[in-house]
Amino acid sequence: MGKSPTQVLVVDDEEDLELLVRQKFRRRIRDEDLKFLFAHNGKEALEVLGENPEVYLVLSDINMPVMDGLTLLSQLADSEKDIQAVIVSAYGDMKNIRTAMNRGAFDFLTKPIDFNDLEVTIEKGIKHVQALQRTLETRDRLVAVKQELDMAREVQMSFQPDALPANEHHDVKAVIIPAREVGGDLYDFFYIDESRIALVIADVSGKGVPAALFTTVTRALLRATASKDFSTPGECLTMVNDLLCENNPSCTFITLFFAVLDLQTGELSYSNAGHNPPRVLRADSRVEVVPKTGNIVLGIQPTHTYHNNQIQLAPDDTLFLYTDGITEAEDSKSVEFTESRLDERLAELSGASSERVLTEVVDAVQEFVGDAVQSDDITCLAARFLAPLSVHPS
Amino acid sequence: MEEKAKLSVEAEQGDKATILIVNGRVDGSSVGILESAVQEQINTGNKTLVFDFKDLSYISSAGLRALLIAARLTQKEGGKALFCALADHIAEIFEISGFNEILDIRATRAEALGSI
Numbered sequence: 001m002g003k004s005p006t007q008v009l010v011v012d013d014e015e016d017l018e019l020l021v022r023q024k025f026r027r028r029i030r031d032e033d034l035k036f037l038f039a040h041n042g043k044e045a046l047e048v049l050g051e052n053p054e055v056y057l058v059l060s061d062i063n064m065p066v067m068d069g070l071t072l073l074s075q076l077a078d079s080e081k082d083i084q085a086v087i088v089s090a091y092g093d094m095k096n097i098r099t100a101m102n103r104g105a106f107d108f109l110t111k112p113i114d115f116n117d118l119e120v121t122i123e124k125g126i127k128h129v130q131a132l133q134r135t136l137e138t139r140d141r142l143v144a145v146k147q148e149l150d151m152a153r154e155v156q157m158s159f160q161p162d163a164l165p166a167n168e169h170h171d172v173k174a175v176i177i178p179a180r181e182v183g184g185d186l187y188d189f190f191y192i193d194e195s196r197i198a199l200v201i202a203d204v205s206g207k208g209v210p211a212a213l214f215t216t217v218t219r220a221l222l223r224a225t226a227s228k229d230f231s232t233p234g235e236c237l238t239m240v241n242d243l244l245c246e247n248n249p250s251c252t253f254i255t256l257f258f259a260v261l262d263l264q265t266g267e268l269s270y271s272n273a274g275h276n277p278p279r280v281l282r283a284d285s286r287v288e289v290v291p292k293t294g295n296i297v298l299g300i301q302p303t304h305t306y307h308n309n310q311i312q313l314a315p316d317d318t319l320f321l322y323t324d325g326i327t328e329a330e331d332s333k334s335v336e337f338t339e340s341r342l343d344e345r346l347a348e349l350s351g352a353s354s355e356r357v358l359t360e361v362v363d364a365v366q367e368f369v370g371d372a373v374q375s376d377d378i379t380c381l382a383a384r385f386l387a388p389l390s391v392h393p394s
Numbered sequence: 395m396e397e398k399a400k401l402s403v404e405a406e407q408g409d410k411a412t413i414l415i416v417n418g419r420v421d422g423s424s425v426g427i428l429e430s431a432v433q434e435q436i437n438t439g440n441k442t443l444v445f446d447f448k449d450l451s452y453i454s455s456a457g458l459r460a461l462l463i464a465a466r467l468t469q470k471e472g473g474k475a476l477f478c479a480l481a482d483h484i485a486e487i488f489e490i491s492g493f494n495e496i497l498d499i500r501a502t503r504a505e506a507l508g509s510i
Contacts, residue, residue: 205455207422251462255455255491274491296492300462328454375422 005035006126007052011045011060011072012038017088017113021059024115025122034126042067046075049083056129058085059109059122062096070096073103082136084129086121088113149209153178156212159219163354164189169263169389170197173354174381175362177325177374184211184254185323185377188219190227195263195391198226199383201275201321202256205297214252218244218298222258233258234271234308237298241273245302253299257290257321263389266313271306273298276324279343281357283316285350287343290319318357318384320346325376329365332372337365354382400424403431410510411442411476413503417449420457428457432464441473444506448479458493465497474498478506 010021018038028034037052039045041064049055058076062069069087076083087100091110100108106128107121157176164172174187184204192198200222204211221240226233237258244254257278259270270290274297278290293307313319322342329337345364349357358380365378401424406413412435420428435443443464453461465475478500480488488494500506 203455205459251459251466253455253459253462274493276490292490294492296495301496 004054005032006057006130007035007037007055008122008126009037009039009045009048009052009055009058011040011042011058011064011069012088013040013061013064017059017061020113020115020118024118041065042069042072042075045072049081053081056081056083056133057122057125058083059088059125060085061088062093062100070099070103073100073105077104082132084125084132086125152209152212156216159216160187161189164191164197169386170261171354171384171386172197172199172382173358175358175379177362177378179207179325179374179377184215185325185379186215186219186254186256187321187379187381188222189381189383190223192226192260195389197261197263197383198222199259199261199319199321199381200256201278201323201379201381202254203275203323203325203377203379204254205252210250210252214254214299218254218256222256226258226260232271232308233260233269234293234306237271237273237295237306238304241298241304241306242302244299248299251300253297255297259319259321261313261319261383261385263385264391266315266317266385266388267310268313268319269308269310271295271308273306276322276327278322279320279346280311280313281318281320281346281350283314283350285347287346313385315385315387316351318352318354318382320357320361320380320382322361322380323377325374325378326361326365326380328376329369329374329378330372331369337368341368354384357382357384401427403428405431405435407440408444408507410507411444412440413444413446415446415449419452420450420460421452421454422456425454425456425460428460429463432460432467436467436471441468441471442510443468443473443475444503444510445475445477446479446503447477447481447484450481450484453484453487455491458487458491461493461497474510476500476506476509478503 010017021036025034037048039048043066060069060072073085076085084106087105087108089096089110097108106125109121162174172189176185184207186202188200190198204214221243225236225239255275256273257275259268261268272293273295277292280288280290291309293309295306296304327337327339327342345361349360361380401418401420404415414431468475476498479502
């Protein structure tokens with residue numbers, strides 16, 4: 001299949017231009033390189049253009065009944081489509097030619113028409129129109145790419161529900177305030193079984209679509225591993241790490257904290273793959289650092305064993321997970337928010353709902369940052385243990 | 395905005411290794427400077443690199459990734475990469491991320507050179 005012919009509209013109330021074109025270009029018409037359409041005045045020309053959206057080049061006489069060539073030019077200039085016009089006028093009719101050029105005509109021909117001149121002018125017009133088309137296509141492609149990126153972000157965000165349906169046993173909420181680019185932060189929470197919930201926070205190295213894809217894959221792997229052959233968070237991370245390491249030539253990595261809260265006992269079992277140590281906000285206002293498990297980020301070191309650790313949550317204790325978008329947020333003088341400001345703020349929020357903890361921390365960070373540009377995603381998750389779930393012996 | 399470049403990498407040719415003195419912040423926007431400095435050494439055949447971090451003020455995850463790639467590149471060439479003179483807050487970043495387990499970190503430049 002060849003490409004479709006370039007279409008040119010010829011507008012003249014007399015037959016001679018049409019005959020000339022048909023004769024002069026008969027070979028190219030036969031070869032389907034060029035296709036000519038014909039109209040006999042400006043009004044007809046607009047109708048033909050309306051029915052043939054592929055036409056971008058018009059060759060038009062000036063003096064015609066119903067609608068003359070200069071009016072047609074004005075109409076074309078007002079239309080959304082970028083149609084180029086070549087005006088045909090009597091030799092020496094400089095006044096009309098000038099008017100036509102001022103109204104945006106691309107070029108002009110004078111009668112009696114010289115064959116050679118006609119072909120050169122049409123050829124030039126076609127090249128110009130094709131260049132314009134390519135520019136438009138490039139622009140459309142860029143717009144499409146941008147839309148895809150926006151959509152990627154929406155999809156990424158839609159995977160992240162902002163709260164686990166609350167009940168009398170837990171109050172779990174999270175928030176992510178993305179920086180300008182599609183980011184690499186991730187949080188997640190889900191039920192493993194009726195009495196255990198999984199809590200996840202992570203941050204992938206780099207930004208943009210590759211980072212977003214890496215987080216999405218990690219989330220899927222973690223969910224699949226955690227709900228299938230679930231044992232401990234450490235064992236889950238060991239499996240997920242091996243899978244991520246399998247094909248990772250770009251050395252992209254992800255820091256990730258994965259915990260499982262047992263709603264019957266308040267025991268929090270966790271493993272930390274190189275992520276900033278989370279905090280436990282105790283009911284009595286103490287802020288504790290969740291001890292490290294001494295493990296490396298995910299995606300780099302195959303067969304690495306991720307350790308598991310436990311801490312105990314009492315009713316009204318809150319586990320607070322965050323990414324470095326909080327502690328490394330900078331004000332306009334490049335001063336960081338730091339862990340100590342975070343801990344100070346948390347200490348004042350003992351007994352608060354998860355919603356309030358998140359709001360207050362994010363407000364504190366944003367107030368600190370002021371007018372400085374947010375360079376990284378700000379993500380945090382609060383999980384408050386309310387009251388133990390009692391099991392009914394079956 | 396900032397008046398001076400936030401990152402510079404200076405190379406010093408030693409007997410057994412090339413020392414790369416990293417000065418400033420390595421983050422997503424400056425990491426390219428570090429990456430090209432490493433690539434330049436590899437291209438000129440210097441495959442044993444000692445990164446002197448005494449003037450490194452900050453390193454982001456993008457920077458850690460660049461160090462990891464540097465370690466792999468030098469290894470592939472039959473050399474190695476060592477990292478020395480980390481400030482406390484930089485050492486903490488290495489420790490939290492677990493990079494201290496997979497990268498060869500030394501207290502001082504002398505110790506790094508002595509181990510080669």
